[in-house]
Amino acid sequence: MSKGASGMRVRALLTAILLLAVAACGGDATPEPVERVTLTWWDYLDHSPTADHAVEALVKRYQDAHPGVEIRRTAVPRPEFAARLDEAAAAGSFPDIAVVDLAALPRLAEQEALADLTPRFASWDLRDRFLGPVRDSVRHRDRFYGVPLRTGTTALLYNRALFEAAGVTTPPGTWEELRGTAKALTAEGRAGLCFAAPEGEDLTANYLSFLWQAGGDVRDVGGDASVRALSFMDTLVNVDRSAPADALRWTNADAEREFAAGRCAMMINGPWAVPSMNQAGLDWVSAALPSGQAGHAAALSGEAWVLGRDGRHADRAWDVLRWLAEERANATEFGAALHALPNRTDTVDDPGWQWDPNVPAFAAQLSAARPAYGPRYPQVSEAIWTMTHQVLAGERSPADAAGDARAKLEPLLR
Template sequence: MRTAQKRTGRAPKVAVAAAALILPATLTACGGAAASGTESPNTLTVQDYLDPSRDPLYQACAKEVGVTLVISHVAGPGLIRKVLQQSSSRTLPDVLMLDNPDVQQIAESGALSPLSDYGIRGEGMLPAVVKAGTYAGKLYGLAPAVNTLSIFYNKEMFRAAGITTPPKTWDDLRANAKRLTTQDRYGFAMSTINTYEGTWQFLPFMWGNGGTEQDITTEETVQAVQFLVDLQNDGSMSKSSLIWSQDDVIDQFIAGKAAMVVNGPWQIPALQEQRDVQWGAFTIPTRLPTQTTVAPLGGEVYTVPRTADRAKMAKAGRFVQCLVSPEQQLQTAKVAQNVPTTPAVAEQAGRSNPALAPFVTTVQNARSRTALLGPDWPKAATKIYNAVQLALTGKAAPAEALRLAQGD
């Protein structure tokens, strides 16, 4: 999950889960009868919400498959609505990119064909990646590369504060954040905004501590919310986190107003442009040293919609198979600053790009947001960010905030 960049020429994906939540759970006029909208048997339509930087990767696979492409880049918030309209008008694209949490909704509607129809089963890929693209036991989408969350830190500020190693536990993180906080700088920053973005950033603290979206009132999740409240009460985390997006957070970091920030690898190009900022990254600490960091799995998957043209669907399947091949995974990782979805390829990417290494580590245990609740995930995500907002605004203690947000 990432938001549009203001500092680079890229226009990466914008979270679309909010749009998905307000739309109907089923599509109309699917049933495998939609048309792709192109007449030529050797032309495939590809639809995504990414910027044109991916187009050369698409063209490489088009050459391998022997087709020409018509590429459509849709604004992120409007993608799901457009897919619904295309399904109704029988004009679905041949290849459709989706944010991985949206696969459940679209697959449930019957608009997608199983990738197994084209011999694609996700062998060798991270299990969480395969699970993210699976609905009702069938694989509908795969990602060539994924992202997750870690913490960027200012090396110069760490040195000045006498901090020699990144924190490993919440206690370490809290102590370091206090030490790094000054009159004009916060020691720690993250987004706790009341959108899915806020939930996304909170998940590593909840999941890493054993909390679950199936019941957000457990002691493990209470502890995670309390940890953020403590950081805010210490003065180490700004109350503005309640309205900051992830891009706002990275802006604070670049401006020297925050020493540590939770964010994703898509920010690496913006950070690399900052000649005056010495930065590094480390995995998000856990409450106990015996726990493992568990962060959410982000990234886009490619699917083959059901259309009336079986021959073109087969070519679309070959195109998707090319996009998720090890060679294309590595190229996608370079373009998007994401982590390849095959472990061996991910390790190779981490070796060639040290800035990506903490994300490579975290991805090994990353979890799909829809893994437990499937299409019901957006409801849980809303409860989570509402609870965090209640607690950080002081309207309720963490346990009560979670109970009120759970609502049952």
């Protein structure tokens, strides 16, 4: 045998011995198998290209950082979303992760469709950084069922050029000042104040702000504060005529259009209106809603991330929610794409959240904002908007309409 052949046999033998030794020591040279998990995700955020792109980018970013996780996203048209979730809850096929409207969260929790996140919140550092009303918006019967996502509320938007032309130097800070300013700025072809007042959720949100400012609550409808709030709105529309009767057919989007066209000097609306105001090239500013007898108040709106109660991969799904909320770049990018407000103590003054100069004025309202009412909120809201619309349409007096609404609301709020 040649020396070359003998050397090759020796090297082969040594290699085999080395491989056996590695295997005997635990096989450290063999990589651990990657955990393969598929999570289902539902949302209705494809309503705008910006929001849709933000969701897709975040999902991809998480999957790139976690190769074993696949997130299967389903975007459902918003008008169909609530019904689809209810069907999934009844069929036991609720998605692992869903983006739900805050008003729907109590109802889904009552249907036992959502995972109780209270034990996870107990040890989560971020829990106490969410502003009080924001944290309350994902709590039902003292249990947490969601992670706050997009938060919004309304403010008073005003046309600076029209203010200056009328010699008005500051936005109104009280109901009396709001009434006086609205009257002063009303002219031919222009309303002093605009807000959405159709039979629908937009009107409910606007009335609730006045109700809370008057010192009342939904449980007190029929009492003095609820009548004061109705009477004040009635005065703006039917006595002073500084708020147009056409508002009874306007949604928030319609009010945006009128304000952007210069046909309203002031408007009550939310941060979702900002893009259209800027696109119109309007010289506008936002300020806090005027205070009533009980001070400032506004309706809190938005969405939350929730987990399905029977999800097989609850730990991984919770990890996704934590990653979305805790990573500053994620929250900032998502917030700007959704025109959301900074909703935590550590983000209120974060420059990354100032996607528009008017964001701080909207965000200042959050400390006095209030979330929706319970699992029967759709019926509660209908009773409120019916009552308010009847008054603004001149069909009922504030006292009579509030009395009828009280009879409808009592069984819903028990």
